[in-house]
Each structure stands twice: as C-alpha cells, then as structure tokens.
Amino acid sequence: MNVQFRxxxxxxxxxxxxxxxxxxxxxxxxxTRDELYPFLARRxxxxxxxxxxxxxxxxxxxxxxxxxxxxxxxRDAWPPEGGQQGSSLSFMQKxxxxxxxxxxxxxxxxxxxxxxxxxxxxxxxxxxxxxxxxIEKWTSKDSRLKASVVVANEDGMxxxxxxxxxxxxxxxxxxLLLSRNVEPLGQRRYWPIYQAAEEAGLPVxxxxxxxxxxxxxASGWPSYYIEEMVGHSQCQQTALASLVLEGVxxxxxxxxxxxxxxxxxWAPSLSWRLDKVFExxxxxxxxxxxKPSEYLRDHIxxxxxxxxxxxxxxxxxxxxxxxxWDKLLFATDYPHWxxxxxxxxxxxxxxxxxxxAFYLTNALKLYGIS
Amino acid sequence: MTRHVxxxxxxxxxxxxxxxxxxxRPIAIFNINGEFFGLLNRCPHQGAALCEGPLIGLAQSSNxxxxxxxxxxxxxxxxxxxxEFDIRTGQSYCDPKKFRTRAYPVNVEPGSSVVKGPYVAxxxxxxxxxxxVVVDL
Ligand code: FES
Numbered sequence: 050m051n052v053q054f055r056x057x058x059x060x061x062x063x064x065x066x067x068x069x070x071x072x073x074x075x076x077x078x079x080x081t082r083d084e085l086y087p088f089l090a091r092r093x094x095x096x097x098x099x100x101x102x103x104x105x106x107x108x109x110x111x112x113x114x115x116x117x118x119x120x121x122x123x124r125d126a127w128p129p130e131g132g133q134q135g136s137s138l139s140f141m142q143k144x145x146x147x148x149x150x151x152x153x154x155x156x157x158x159x160x161x162x163x164x165x166x167x168x169x170x171x172x173x174x175x176x177x178x179x180x181x182x183x184i185e186k187w188t189s190k191d192s193r194l195k196a197s198v199v200v201a202n203e204d205g206m207x208x209x210x211x212x213x214x215x216x217x218x219x220x221x222x223x224x225l226l227l228s229r230n231v232e233p234l235g236q237r238r239y240w241p242i243y244q245a246a247e248e249a250g251l252p253v254x255x256x257x258x259x260x261x262x263x264x265x266x267a268s269g270w271p272s273y274y275i276e277e278m279v280g281h282s283q284c285q286q287t288a289l290a291s292l293v294l295e296g297v298x299x300x301x302x303x304x305x306x307x308x309x310x311x312x313x314x315w316a317p318s319l320s321w322r323l324d325k326v327f328e329x330x331x332x333x334x335x336x337x338x339x340k341p342s343e344y345l346r347d348h349i350x351x352x353x354x355x356x357x358x359x360x361x362x363x364x365x366x367x368x369x370x371x372x373x374w375d376k377l378l379f380a381t382d383y384p385h386w387x388x389x390x391x392x393x394x395x396x397x398x399x400x401x402x403x404x405x406a407f408y409l410t411n412a413l414k415l416y417g418i419s
Numbered sequence: 420m421t422r423h424v425x426x427x428x429x430x431x432x433x434x435x436x437x438x439x440x441x442x443x444r445p446i447a448i449f450n451i452n453g454e455f456f457g458l459l460n461r462c463p464h465q466g467a468a469l470c471e472g473p474l475i476g477l478a479q480s481s482n483x484x485x486x487x488x489x490x491x492x493x494x495x496x497x498x499x500x501x502x503e504f505d506i507r508t509g510q511s512y513c514d515p516k517k518f519r520t521r522a523y524p525v526n527v528e529p530g531s532s533v534v535k536g537p538y539v540a541x542x543x544x545x546x547x548x549x550x551x552v553v554v555d556l
Contacts (some may be wrong), residue, residue, distance in 0.1 A: 124498035
C-alpha cells in the first residue's frame with residue numbers, strides 16, 4: 050500500500066531549476082477598461098464612454114478577440130482573482146516568470162492602446178496612458194519586466210514626442226509598432242518615429258496585428274482565422290521591403306528593428322528576391338547604397354514565437370544559419386494561445402553558445418541590459 | 420500494472436473530472452455521461468496540463484461545405500495550442516500517428532471487490548457498500 054497519490058499535480062515546470070531566459074513578447078492586459086483612467090485626462094473618460102475608440106478598420110468588435118481561446122489566451126491563464134488573462138502581475142509571476150526563470154520580460158501591450166485610431170489626439174493620450182500604466186503596474190513592481198514605448202503610430206510627430214519623453218528612462222527598452230498600419234512602414238509619415246528611436250537608442254519592435262484599415266491579406270479579407278495567422282508574414286514582408294526601399298536604414302544607420310510574432314522562415318527568400326530585382330531596378334531607388342539583404346541582415350532581429358517547425362530540424366537550422374544565431378530573440382507570447390514553452394521549442398543539436406544567445410544574451414545585448 | 424482506487428463513484432458525478440498524481444504521473448479522470456476515462460495530464464506537444472482544456476465535439480467534413488459535428492463532449496482540447504485528443508484512445512486529431520497522450524483504463528468496481536482485490540489506495544477508506552472508480556496504471 051505504498052502508492053504516491055496526491056490530489057492535485059504539482060505544476061511540472063516548478064520542479065527543476067532552469068537556466069535564465071529572456072522573453073521578448075509578453076502581453077500585459079488590463080483587468081478592466083477603466084484601469085487606464087487614472088492616467089488619462091478626464092475629458093477622455095467621457096469621450097471613451099460616449100464615442101468609444103474609432104479604429105481605421107471597420108468591424109472593430111469582430112477581429113481582435115476571442116480567437117481560438119477566450120481573449121486569444123491560454124485557458125489556464127485566467128488569474129484566480131478574476132480579470133483578463135495577463136492582467137495579474139502576481140499570477141504572471143507564479144505561472145510564468147518564476148517557473149520559467151525569466152530574467153528579462155519585454156511587455157508588448159495590445160488592444161485599445163492608442164495604436165491605429167482615427168482620432169489622433171485620443172491615440173496620443175491613450176499611448177501616454179498605457180506607458181504610464183506599464184511603469185505603475187508592471188515595471189516598478191518587478192524589475193525583470195521592461196516596457197515598450199507605445200506610440201500613436203499614425204501621427205509621426207506625436208509618436209516622436211512620446212519617444213523623446215521616455216528616452217533615457219530604463220523602464221523602457223523598445224518602441225512598439227504594429228505590422229498593419231495605414232501605409233507600409235517605410236513611408237515618410239513614420240520617419241519621425243525612426244528618427245526619435247535612433248536618437249533615444251531604442252530598437253523598434255514591429256508586432257503582428259494592428260488596425261490600419263486595410264485587409265489582413267494582400268488580396269482582401271479571408272474567411273478563416275488560420276489565413277489571418279499566416280497573413281502576418283505578408284504584412285511583415287511588406288513592412289520590411291518598404292523600410293529598406295524607402296531608405297530608412299540608409300538614413301538611420303544605427304536603427305535596429307525587431308519583427309515580432311510573424312515567423313522568420315520566409316526571411317531568406319524575401320532577401321533573395323529583393324536582391325535579385327534590385328540588380329535590375331536599382332535605378333529606381335538610387336538612395337540605396339547596399340543590397341537590400343545587407344540592410345536586412347544588419348538591422349533586423351526576429352522573435353521566435355511562432356517558430357517554424359519543419360519536419361526536418363536541419364531545415365530550421367539552415368534558415369537560422371542564414372539569419373544568424375545572433376539575430377533571434379526568444380519569445381513565448383504569454384499568455385496567448387500560441388504560447389511557446391521555453392524548454393520545448395528548440396530542437397536538440399544546438400551548441401551551448403548558440404543556445405545561450407538564443408534564449409538570453411542576444412536580447413540582453415540588443416536591449417542594453419547588463 | 421497496478422490498480423488504484425480513485426474515489427467513490429458519487430464523488431465523480433457526470434461532467435466532472437478529477438486530477439491526481441499517481442507514481443509521479445499527473446493523471447486526470449473524467450466522468451462523461453456515466454462513462455469513466457483516464458488520461459495522462461500532460462500534452463505531448465509542449466507539455467501543458469492537457470486535461471484542464473475543454474471537452475468539445477469533432478467537426479469533420481467529407482466534402483467541402485459538408486460539415487458534421489459529432490461526438491460532442493468526447494474530444495479534449497489542450498488549453499494551450501488547442502490540439503484535439505480523443506478521450507477514448509488518447510489519439511490526437513492533428514497527427515494521430517505521431518501524437519497521442521496516454522489513456523488509462525478506468526472501471527467502476529463494487530466495494531466488496533475493491534476491498535478484496537489487488538487494489539491500492541492510500542487516502543480512501545473503502546466501504547463495502549459503495550462503488551469505486553478504479554484506474555489501471
Ligand atoms: S501544449 Fe498542448 S497543444 Fe501545445
């Protein structure tokens with residue numbers, strides 16, 4: 050009669066001491082809509098209640114949530130005290146940061162944060178509020194967490210002002226843009242953002258999603274969420290081609306950008322195509338001094354969630370070798386449903402040095418954290 | 420193989436599930452309309468606590484445009500990435516040849532046999548009059 054028999058399993062992850070990791074895509078949420086009110090001028094409280102937020106994209110009630118799971122999140126990520134997944138710091142610590150030994154967690158707030166709104170004054174006010182909220186509720190309470198400067202992306206001047214306001218504040222480690230905007234991201238209206246980010250020494254993260262008013266795919270609105278999921282790579286490819294060809298990296302040689310949550314397996318072929326057409330068409334873009342692939346390799350970093358998962362792991366390694374083991378940043382996407390479990394994403398056969406770069410040191414270096 | 424007494428049948432009414440650890444293994448026992456099922460509570464994909472997920476049905480299609488929704492409540496969907504598993508066999512629907520979670524036979528035994536039989540129980544005082552849920556591991 051010597052059976053081990055416990056009523057509730059221990060969480061498997063707390064059993065072992067794991068090596069420290071950086072998680073470059075964590076989504077903090079608000080428990081309630083009015084959680085931002087203390088950071089917003091009074092006039093906007095009434096405005097939000099009377100008019101709501103006005104996105105460029107129609108059907109605002111439809112696209113964002115729920116997707117696949119409530120709030121597009123892991124079903125086990127509801128905080129015990131109530132509120133949305135991702136809205137409780139103590140539960141995030143207990144479920145994710147502590148057991149996975151997250152040494153650095155980069156916060157990327159989504160939802161009604163001010164990005165992609167038609168009222169640019171509201172957009173700027175919400176962006177400032179969400180940045181203050183990130184400090185108050187998250188980074189000041191847990192030094193492992195770092196915030197993103199959320200900006201009113203469609204208003205370059207307002208966005209630049211917000212970046213300058215946060216410059217030098219080590220609560221913030223990057224500027225956050227989304228991949229779907231009113232125009233491709235290299236266009237002039239966004240240039241003040243890159244100018245201010247370069248001056249502030251902050252990399253610019255481009256997270257999948259956004260509400261630019263354009264369809265999710267290059268040829269219109271698809272029927273299925275699964276099409277939207279693969280559509281993210283199209284958006285990021287458009288963004289990257291635009292950034293390179295408009296000369297953003299020529300103008301800002303120190304600017305670093307991070308492509309978040311859109312995969313990276315397509316990066317080599319995009320580069321090859323760009324280089325090939327560039328041989329013939331470079332007369333159209335004489336402001337470029339180097340091949341497109343060179344700008345991409347020097348300026349672009351990639352987060353891992355979602356990791357491509359080919360049947361043969363050497364295919365994955367080939368792609369990473371091309372991109373560079375120094376350009377990948379590990380991310381879980383906690384608490385969203387497509388979350389990646391740190392101990393399970395990287396196949397065996399990676400050297401210790403590359404493994405450490407992948408999980409931790411690339412991010413520490415890029416974000417300037419020692 | 421050892422048989423373990425899990426609980427008196429009344430403690431696991433239809434629609435409920437019970438989580439426990441036996442021999443270091445996380446297990447969940449389900450009562451679906453009076454039938455009992457046992458699964459390893461660890462997803463073969465990335466290791467989520469699989470049995471915390473919802474029980475759903477199976478959407479199947481023989482031709483585009485024709486969709487049948489069957490086996491309501493017999494398919495377990497992982498709380499993380501939503502992979503679907505047949506609660507009867509542990510087989511996954513995304514890649515049934517490659518991915519399955521361990522399914523364990525669960526039975527209901529009368530108290531008299533539980534007391535006599537080769538069963539192991541630590542926390543339950545087994546009384547002869549009731550029926551018990553028993554899992555083979
Ligand atoms: S961990 Fe279960 S589907 Fe991924």
